[in-house]
Amino acid sequence: xxxxxxxxxxxxxxxxxxxxxxxxxxxxxxxxxxxxxxxxxxxxxxxxxxxxxxxxxxxxxxxxxxxxxxxxxxxxxxxxxxxxxxxxxxxxxxxxxxxxxxxxxxxxxxxxxxxxxxxxxxxxxxxxxxxxxxxxxxxxxxxxxxxxxxxxxxxxxxxxxxxxxxxxxxxxxxxxxxxxxxxxxxxxxxxxxxxxxxxxxxxxxxxxxxxxxxxxxxxxxxxxxxxxxxxxxxxxxxxxxxxxxxxxxxxxxxxxxxxxx
Amino acid sequence: xxxxxxxxxxxxxxxxxxxxxxxxxxxxxxxxxxxxxxxxxxxxxxxxxxxxxxxxxxxxxxxxxxxxxxxxxxxxxxxxxxxxxxxxxxxxxxxxxxxxxxxxxxxxxxxxxxxxxxxxxxxxxxxxxxxxxxxxxxxxxxxxxxxxxxxxxxxxxxxxxxxxxxxxxxxxxxxxxxxxxxxxxxxxxxxxxxxxxxxxxxxxxxxxxxxxxxxxxxxxxxxxxxxxxxxxxxxxxxxxxxxxxxxxxxxxxxxxxxxxxxxxxxxxxxxxxxxxxxxxxxxxxxxxxxxxxxxxxxxxxxxxxxxxxxxxxxxxxxxxxxxxxxxxxxxxxxxxxxxxxxxxxxxxxxxxxxxxxxxxxxxxxxxxxxxxxxxxxxxxxxxxxxxxxxxxxxxxxxxxxxxxxxxxxxxxxxxxxxxxxxxxxxxxxxxxxxxxxxxxxxxxxxxxxxxxxxxxxxxxxxxxxxxxxxxxx
Numbered sequence: 001x002x003x004x005x006x007x008x009x010x011x012x013x014x015x016x017x018x019x020x021x022x023x024x025x026x027x028x029x030x031x032x033x034x035x036x037x038x039x040x041x042x043x044x045x046x047x048x049x050x051x052x053x054x055x056x057x058x059x060x061x062x063x064x065x066x067x068x069x070x071x072x073x074x075x076x077x078x079x080x081x082x083x084x085x086x087x088x089x090x091x092x093x094x095x096x097x098x099x100x101x102x103x104x105x106x107x108x109x110x111x112x113x114x115x116x117x118x119x120x121x122x123x124x125x126x127x128x129x130x131x132x133x134x135x136x137x138x139x140x141x142x143x144x145x146x147x148x149x150x151x152x153x154x155x156x157x158x159x160x161x162x163x164x165x166x167x168x169x170x171x172x173x174x175x176x177x178x179x180x181x182x183x184x185x186x187x188x189x190x191x192x193x194x195x196x197x198x199x200x201x202x203x204x205x206x207x208x209x210x211x212x213x214x215x216x217x218x219x220x221x222x223x224x225x226x227x228x229x230x231x232x233x234x235x236x237x238x239x240x241x242x243x244x245x246x247x248x249x250x251x252x253x254x255x256x257x258x259x260x261x
Numbered sequence: 262x263x264x265x266x267x268x269x270x271x272x273x274x275x276x277x278x279x280x281x282x283x284x285x286x287x288x289x290x291x292x293x294x295x296x297x298x299x300x301x302x303x304x305x306x307x308x309x310x311x312x313x314x315x316x317x318x319x320x321x322x323x324x325x326x327x328x329x330x331x332x333x334x335x336x337x338x339x340x341x342x343x344x345x346x347x348x349x350x351x352x353x354x355x356x357x358x359x360x361x362x363x364x365x366x367x368x369x370x371x372x373x374x375x376x377x378x379x380x381x382x383x384x385x386x387x388x389x390x391x392x393x394x395x396x397x398x399x400x401x402x403x404x405x406x407x408x409x410x411x412x413x414x415x416x417x418x419x420x421x422x423x424x425x426x427x428x429x430x431x432x433x434x435x436x437x438x439x440x441x442x443x444x445x446x447x448x449x450x451x452x453x454x455x456x457x458x459x460x461x462x463x464x465x466x467x468x469x470x471x472x473x474x475x476x477x478x479x480x481x482x483x484x485x486x487x488x489x490x491x492x493x494x495x496x497x498x499x500x501x502x503x504x505x506x507x508x509x510x511x512x513x514x515x516x517x518x519x520x521x522x523x524x525x526x527x528x529x530x531x532x533x534x535x536x537x538x539x540x541x542x543x544x545x546x547x548x549x550x551x552x553x554x555x556x557x558x559x560x561x562x563x564x565x566x567x568x569x570x571x572x573x574x575x576x577x578x579x580x581x582x583x584x585x586x587x588x589x590x591x592x593x594x595x596x597x598x599x600x601x602x603x604x605x606x607x608x609x610x611x612x613x614x615x616x617x618x619x620x621x622x623x624x625x626x627x628x629x630x631x632x633x634x635x636x637x638x639x640x641x642x643x644x645x646x647x648x649x650x651x652x653x654x655x656x657x658x659x660x661x662x663x664x665x666x667x668x669x670x671x672x673x674x675x676x677x678x679x680x681x682x683x684x685x686x687x688x689x690x691x692x693x694x695x696x697x698x699x700x701x702x703x704x705x706x707x708x709x710x711x712x713x714x715x716x717x718x719x720x721x722x723x724x725x726x727x728x729x730x731x732x733x734x
Binding site (some may be wrong): 012031033076183188192 | 393493536538540564565568572578579580581582583584585586587589590679
């Protein structure tokens with residue numbers, strides 16, 4: 001069983017985001033982590049391999065050199081090798097261009113299952129998995145909470161607002177992971193030591209046969225105009241006095257100041 | 262109220278308003294109540310002050326203390342109220358001095374590696390400010406996010422990193438204090454050596470607000486260790502788990518940044534609280550080991566050495582966190598210790614005994630024997646690297662009388678065990694009001710008298726945080 005996991009490296013969710021003089025995100029002092037949903041996808045991939053007792057888990061990612069540390073974390077959990085696509089021309093891309101690059105890379109790889117996080121915690125756009133499956137023209141099930149395999153088929157449980165949906169698809173297929181799909185394991189010491197020796201194949205656009213015009217800022221369908229930080233939160237207001245009077249004042253403020261009533 | 266002291270009168274309140282401004286005098290009973298407790302969960306260790314004042318500098322505190330001496334009113338200094346011995350609880354009422362408005366970082370001295378801060382700055386802010394500038398402030402009590410530096414000084418707060426970096430006292434080189442009689446003085450400063458007279462700085466550190474009010478603190482910084490790795494190792498036997506500490510230090514030749522442990526009851530409590538399956542949760546103990554350093558290679562060698570030693574000496578598995586996401590995950594169970602226990606039993610009694618590290622297994626054995634004998638659950642966790650054990654008696658659904666009786670017997674016997682093992686009753690939480698009576702029974706009378714003499718010399722009217730550590734009269 002060949003499993004490819006699409007992995008994005010994101011900011012640590014506790015990072016305090018600052019903008020630099022050019023209005024871009026200032027990356028100094030920022031901690032990077034494996035996107036938590038991609039970590040869940042990685043865990044599921046490793047479990048499938050362990051249950052079957054055979055197979056390979058490959059981590060595929062688009063991003064700069066620093067993504068290596070995120071890949072090593074997936075290796076420490078048990079993934080076998082990595083493919084990292086890094087090219088200066090990818091700068092300024094969007095979901096469309098990233099999916100294009102990933103799909104192109106996948107079309108040169110062997111896979112029975114592609115797993116991805118259903119969304120990344122940084123931009124939360126939840127598009128990559130769906131776009132890649134469309135480009136590869138393979139079945140997809142998104143927001144999966146349970147995955148069962150048998151005889152070249154998979155039954156994926158998918159979360160709905162008011163229940164669950166069970167979808168059977170033939171393999172190869174792509175699945176995106178919801179939080180409850182798997183609990184990522186704690187890396188073992190052996191895993192961490194072995195992770196240092198596992199291979200990462202580095203690819204450029206030229207290796208994939210993609211022209212620089214198709215991707216990055218030039219190929220992007222969505223252009224970011226500017227970034228703004230949210231307004232700092234204002235201190236709350238405490239209404240003093242007896243409950244009966246304070247309630248009257250609260251209702252007045254909700255009507256006249258906050259204008260929510 | 263004791264006969265010695267007088268109540269806070271309306272004249273006194275007017276005078277306090279003149280000193281700190283009307284807005285900084287709190288009289289609302291609901292708000293006073295919040296200043297009448299710390300993190301000790303039992304109602305007997307709660308008592309509201311008559312008035313709270315929020316001064317903004319040492320001069321105002323000096324005037325408040327002079328007023329309190331003149332009127333014989335007890336004064337209780339208070340930081341963030343995260344204490345665990347009712348040290349900042351005004352057990353006799355009176356005036357509570359909160360340093361919450363004194364929250365400025367005054368100086369970051371990169372040439373001498375010092376930070377000078379006011380007493381009401383949170384430990385977390387000190388740590389972050391140091392880190393952003395590329396330095397380490399190594400004081401790290403578990404309450405760092407909310408506790409104030411002033412409180413850390415008063416209690417000589419310990420925490421996880423004490424194995425390698427020592428307790429708060431090791432990072433304090435100078436203090437501005439207002440003495441109980443109202444004099445303002447700066448003890449020590451930025452000099453790394455100082456034998457000019459008694460070590461008054463460290464007389465103040467750990468004095469639990471009974472010898473004055475700390476207003477400014479000179480904190481030593483260190484170069485920031487760039488690499489940190491944490492190991493989580495489950496053991497099927499508590500003795501093996503604790504014995505790993507001397508093995509790491511002697512065979513491994515490594516002083517880890519911290520070595521924490523939790524017993525099976527604590528692991529199960531965390532598992533239930535986090536609603537998450539923890540690895541090897543049937544293990545007798547978890548040991549959490551942190552190493553840090555400025556070279557990646559050195560830190561790697563150290564964690565591999567420690568990991569192998571753990572495997573050879575009974576560790577069931579060695580989990581490794583070399584990045585923040587995994588680190589947070591493997592520390593989660595240990596960090597939620599207090600909350601997890603509170604979820605099982607809203608009322609509990611957390612003890613803070615400390616023994617020479619090699620005696621931890623024996624101390625734990627005795628504690629579990631007491632738990633069986635008195636039929637009370639006592640989950641234990643804490644700092645294996647420095648012998649400091651948090652043994653927590655859970656009340657669960659006992660009635661008040663049963664709880665009080667069991668607690669009394671267990672604590673009495675537990676302290677006896679601890680003293681027989683050359684230990685002490687508090688490693689980092691302090692005596693405060695909570696352990697005052699037992700301290701009087703267990704401490705060498707010679708030392709009790711030394712404490713009383715010092716107290717009387719500095720606080721002749723006994724107005725400064727009375728009813729804490731020892732009774733003077």
